[in-house]
Amino acid sequence: MDPYIIRPLEPHDWPAWRDMRLRSLADSPDAFGSTLAEEQPRPADVWAARLAAAAVSGRDRPLVAEVDGAAVGLLWAKVDAADESVVNLFQVWVAPEGRGRGVGASLLREAIHWARSTGAGAVQLGVTQGDTPAQRLYARAGFRPVGAPEPLRPGSPLLSQAMRLALR
Numbered sequence: 001m002d003p004y005i006i007r008p009l010e011p012h013d014w015p016a017w018r019d020m021r022l023r024s025l026a027d028s029p030d031a032f033g034s035t036l037a038e039e040q041p042r043p044a045d046v047w048a049a050r051l052a053a054a055a056v057s058g059r060d061r062p063l064v065a066e067v068d069g070a071a072v073g074l075l076w077a078k079v080d081a082a083d084e085s086v087v088n089l090f091q092v093w094v095a096p097e098g099r100g101r102g103v104g105a106s107l108l109r110e111a112i113h114w115a116r117s118t119g120a121g122a123v124q125l126g127v128t129q130g131d132t133p134a135q136r137l138y139a140r141a142g143f144r145p146v147g148a149p150e151p152l153r154p155g156s157p158l159l160s161q162a163m164r165l166a167l168r
Contacts, residue, residue: 004072004103006110009062011052017062018047020071024093031093031128033153033160061114065094065103072098075107077114077123087115089125092134104137112141112165121168126160128152138163 025036054060065073073094080086094103149159
């Protein structure tokens with residue numbers, strides 16, 4: 001296994017983040033509430049501004065996993081706008097070449113560590129319902145289903161299950 005690092009995305013990383021985000025949507029379209037068709041046309045300045053805002057917000061922690069400088073995984077942690085005791089996880093994805101190496105678990109650990117540092121009492125996410133590697137990863141990390149499944153996105157037959165990890 002090649003060693004990998006987990007680090008926060010910086011504003012200058014926006015092209016790599018955009019490329020990985022679009023790749024994630026193309027590779028795993030049923031894993032996300034957003035779609036490639038929605039995100040691909042966004043202009044460069046929108047991608048750059050979003051990452052720049054995250055860097056100074058104190059409420060966002062976008063993470064990348066890298067092997068030899070190449071991105072192989074993403075995760076975006078964000079303090080919930082309505083409840084500061086909760087951190088939400090979004091955009092969790094590991095590239096095919098990074099799967100089976102513990103990259104997803106390391107991204108989760110780093111996000112959970114950051115959530116604790118903010119004083120959060122819980123971390124939550126949504127995962128497409130089914131016996132999937134993602135759902136098993138979250139369960140191994142201690143996340144438990146909460147509430148009833150909801151549609152992944154309008155018009156989709158797929159369901160998303162909210163999962164929560166209590167930190168206290």
